[in-house]
Amino acid sequence: MKVNFFVTCLCDTVKAEVAKKTVMLLEQLGCDVIFPDQQGCCGQPSLNSGYIDSSKPAMKNLIRAFECNDLPIVTPAGSCAASVKRYPEYLADEPEWAERAQKVADRLFELTQFIVNTLGVENVGARLEGRAVYHPSCSLIRKLNVREEPLKLLANVEGLEMLPIENQETCCGFGGTFSVKMAEISGEMVKEKVHHISAVEPDYLIGADISCLINIGGRINREGKPVKVMHIVDVLMSR
Known part of the structure; x- marks a missing residue:
């Protein structure tokens, strides 16, 4: 199975070993891991602080990054996954973007969720x-x-x-x-x-x-x- 990897800022800057081991684990479980290089911050810090409008460029960039295909998106960070899942709500006043956000959110899985529920591995x-x-x-x-x-x-x-x-x-x-x-x-x-x-x-x-x-x-x-x-x-x- 081919999957996209959403690395997140914390993995990228603080816990690179978590990112590396996530890729290794997914490959061990038979996945072909793709890394869309346009991805960046999901905007979680500013979203959590209530700066919704200021966060929209980051949200839209992430949406565009994962529109490169229609494959599952896997991340080892629940907090970032939860933020992306709320994109449709944050972008509700822009229907086209809200629809695009929903399609990305529907394909996004936290790592353990993906392994157990999608791959069927315990x-x-x-x-x-x-x-x-x-x-x-x-x-x-x-x-x-x-x-x-x-x-x-x-x-x-x-x-x-x-x-x-x-x-x-x-x-x-x-x-x-x-x-x-x-x-x-x-x-x-x-x-x-x-x-x-x-x-x-x-x-x-x-x-x-x-x-x-x-x-x-x-x-x-x-x-x-x-x-x-x-x-x-x-x-x-x-x-």
């Missing part, structure tokens, strides 16, 4: 020894309704024990610009999240959204906790 042959906590990001579970897919994949990682924690689905406090505008509240939220994680003494914290992992990982590091933070694709490529 076991990718990964192996990782240890105990782990999975953080279900707000973008995945609340905006994309992707709740079980990551858990199905992690349940089939040989040697990995998944641990439940208190208030598992509570926000980590990142929320994009929320963590900047409401820094004090955000700080208390991530502190509480790390407290619950630390209580079960895991070896790993696993998530499917880079931004959440950076936020929680920063707090874990400041507290000196011996927990390795991993994007789910890092786990799925472990052997």
Whole structure:
């Protein structure tokens, strides 16, 4: 199966290994990965801040980039996927663009969603020894309704024990610009999240959204906790 890869800004600038491993994993699962080189930022930071009109050039650029074919679009970032899914709403006052946005949004999948629901794969042959906590990001579970897919994949990682924690689905406090505008509240939220994680003494914290992992990982590091933070694709490529 041929698929487009939507890399996202965070992968491109901060977590290049996540992008690389995503491509490797998709290829391992039989996909021919295409990278439309016109793609850029989806506009999420400015969209989250309410600057809808100012974000339209970025939205339209991304739409044009993925109109190069009609293949599925896969991304390892739930928050960016969730933003693109709302393009038709943001462009509602421009019917032609709203229609084009809907066609792109309909082809866009978060990575675990695509692997489990489209490819029909739940076991990718990964192996990782240890105990782990999975953080279900707000973008995945609340905006994309992707709740079980990551858990199905992690349940089939040989040697990995998944641990439940208190208030598992509570926000980590990142929320994009929320963590900047409401820094004090955000700080208390991530502190509480790390407290619950630390209580079960895991070896790993696993998530499917880079931004959440950076936020929680920063707090874990400041507290000196011996927990390795991993994007789910890092786990799925472990052997």
